[in-house]
Amino acid sequence: MLHFIDVILPIPIQKTFTYSVTEDEANFLKKGMRVAVSFGKSKMYSALILNIHQTKPVLYEAKDIHQILDEVPLVNELQLKHWQWISSYYMCSLGDVYRAALPSAFLLESETIINKNEDFTEEDILADDEFLIFEALQHQSQLTIHQVIAILGKQKVMPIINSLIKKEAIIIKEEIYEQYKPKLVKYVRLHADYSSDDSLGKLLEELSRAKKQREAVLGFFQLSTSKKPIKAKDLEEKASVSASILKSLVDKNIFEFYHIQTDRIEFNGDTNDLKVLNEFQEKALTEIKETFKEKDVTLLHGITSSGKTEVYTKLIQEVLDQGKQVVFLLPEIALTTQIITRLQFYFGEQISVFHSKYSMNERVEVWNNVLENKPKARIILGARSSIFLPFSNLGLIVVDEEHETSYKQFEPSPRYNARDCAIVLAKLHNAKILLGSATPSLETYFNAQQNKYGFVALNRRHGNVQLPKIELIDVKEKQRKKEMKGHFSDRLLKLIQEALDLKEQVILFQNRRGFSPVVECNTCGVSPECPNCDVSLTYHKFRNELRCHYCNYQRSMPNSCGACGSNTLDNKGFGTEQIELELTTLFPDFKIGRMDLDTTRGKYGYQKIIGAFEAKEIDVLVGTQMLSKGLDFENVTLVGIINADSMLNFPDFRAHERAYDMMVQVSGRAGRSKKQGNVAIQTYNPHHQILQQVSTTNYAEMYKEQLQERWQYKYPPYYRLIKITLKHKDYNKVDSGVNWLFKALYSSFGENVLGPTAPAVSRVRNQYIKNIVIKIPPKQNLAQTKKQLQKIKDTFEAVKDFRPIRFITDVDAY
Secondary structure (H helix, E strand, O other): OOEEEEEEOOOOOOOOEEEEEOHHHHHHOOOOOEEEEEEOOOEEEEEEEEEEEOOOOOOOOOEEOOEEOOOOOOOOHHHHHHHHHHHHHOOOOHHHHHHHHOOHHHOOEEEEEEEEOOOOOOHHHOOHHHHHHHHHHHHOOEEEHHHHHHHHOOOOOHHHHHHHHHOOOEEEEEEEOOOOOOEEEEEEEEOHHHOOOOHHHHHHHHOOOOHHHHHHHHHHHHHHHHOOOEEHHHHHHHHOOOHHHHHHHHHOOOEEEEEEEEOOOOOOOOOOOOOOOOHHHHHHHHHHHHHHHHOOEEEEEEOOOOOHHHHHHHHHHHHHHOOOEEEEEOOOHHHHHHHHHHHHHHHHHHEEEEOOOOOHHHHHHHHHHHHOOOHHHOEEEEOHHHHHOOOOOEEEEEEEOOOOHHHEOOOOOOOOEHHHHHHHHHHHOOOEEEEEEOOOOHHHHHHHHOOOOEEEEEOOOHHHOOOOEEEEEEHHHHHHOOOEEOOEEHHHHHHHHHHHHOOOEEEEEOOOOOOEOEEEEOOOOOOOEOOOOOOEOEEEOOOOEEEOOOOOOEEEOOOOOOOOOOOOEEEEOOOHHHHHHHHHHHOOOOOEEEEOOOOOOOOOHHHHHHHHHHOOOOOEEEEOHHHHOOOOOOOEEEEEEOOOHHHHOOOOOOHHHHHHHHHHHHHOOOOOOOOOOEEEEEEOOOOOHHHHHHHOOOHHHHHHHHHHHHHHHOOOOOOEEEEEEEEEOOHHHHHHHHHHHHHHHHHHHHHHEEEEEOOOOOEEOOEEEEEEEEEEOOOOOHHHHHHHHHHHHHHHHHOHHHOOOEEEEEEOOO
């Protein structure tokens, strides 16, 4: 009887592929295990089993699998169901989801191994480079492609290897290799010959001449009183000896080494009692539990600093008491550093953290701990990718700051929204989901108003501290009266000085990094542009270089204009770096810090800056939108927004909603503990309705007004959006492709098709970009629309001229 398996490959191909297995293998294999299979001419992949059956494929001969990689499934059935939903809803392949979901260490790929052909003798027919490789094979049994690159000192080695294969000098084969290496800690124990009680005296006698070795032995006996295993590193420190001394004791059969596998990340911390909630938090908690009886999803609309995290901890504790797992989603890695400390205080070792700043090996360990439902992975705290972990017993998902755009993945596929995927995941597990925010997204608030979600409000700040006083500063007026100093108005400088004199801290918000976004020649008006993208280069003063924030192209700052040769180059606009430098000259006695993408590169980049600010080592912190979310600093009494208009004048239907969210969130960092805070917003247009709504923190009015506009112009939450992007390095190809596509879509969907348009930055990394947006009316069937769109896409890709164009589909592209 023949047996077959359908597998998902980690490549962007819609279909699954069928391979044949023996009867014994079929009995051993389960859904969610990985097998190594060959695909294409010679490539090996680790594929994931989706089905085991006995139906032979019709169109091709099923190949055998190469080897089985797991003893137990790595992915469970609920996960596979979730993946299939993501694949169908976001119109991407299962392979894309598989690739995004698993830590890269699990996606074993093959490496080409080069062996010498023993029968080959005609060395004189080899070229110089070929002879180098052949000679290296005389000394080593095999070489990898990476080693060949190192030997020849060039990147392009495949033509040389192919030539050697033709001359039959070498043989190549593919081998799967394991990337994950467990962390082993070295421990020391006494050799079996010395286990009796009188061993110490006997040993010291033997080692009377070796002073250092005696010290090591004495140190060992001192440490062994604690009856715990002794780490080699601890012994070296205790006895002040080097590793070579311990090794010589091992060679003398006095000590022996052994290894214990440990996790790379340990959160130790004693568990403390949860804080007692105040009456408003208590009321909110009771209401949440009530809504959970009828609804699976509840929105907690709590103003900034109302103590939402304390409410979350109470809910988490109740779910843990039922023996279930909890996911706590956060939009920004910067936030996890603060929340870890707060949750660790209550839950100690039950927390695991999962996000992209962690190394591949650390993520593998978290995955395995969740899969085995270990006590140390009962609460998962992480960014959007944590929804892919192999939960088997999920009880609650908390999505903090649910309005955040960081929950949406834009590149690469799958282009999912973690908040929406979390709602589906909770449904699969029969779990509850709590969405928390001070400024909920319009779609979520709309669903709550329509009674689709439960709704709970928390409108008192913790400790009854009042919301900050918000004042709008008219920059146009200040410039007219010559009251501006650089980018600061006299009023903002006065507020900063007052706060600093009282030993309080200040946060300044400018949503642009670098020194200045545009460098312009005063003579001819030309700005240096990126050669790969249609965008001007941003000047970074610290390194004196121009950098592209799209493709990372960089060059040193020129002394003269490249167009006319004059040396009158001037900076236009300003970023966080320029604000930081201006502040240093204005307030030389105070410490100024900066938090943006440039200063938080490393794994602990966020922790260092946030830690320094909490420890009051930094007086004024300048930053981008990383600062706007959920961070809690008790000594901050003033928040300044340097330029509010840059957020409002943005070509996007959500610009006003986002500007409101961001300004209210940043304002919420002020005056969180005892004293009422101040917020100063500099703007050229203080009468703008959004700024007026921010100054009164009036969410309901903003919601009403924006909803009216959305209804009028047919945007979400009433209409759904699917955005199609075409990319190619030949402009004419993209242009003709997008025009053909527009006609095809228009004949199916009529005037609900918008476009074709070029985005504000119409070329990135030498690829020209064109967009088309499809609006889907409330009554139109979404599944049918996607089916029709898929048909049009297949036809588009069948046209020979359009095949090289990248076709990107983004569902809910906002």
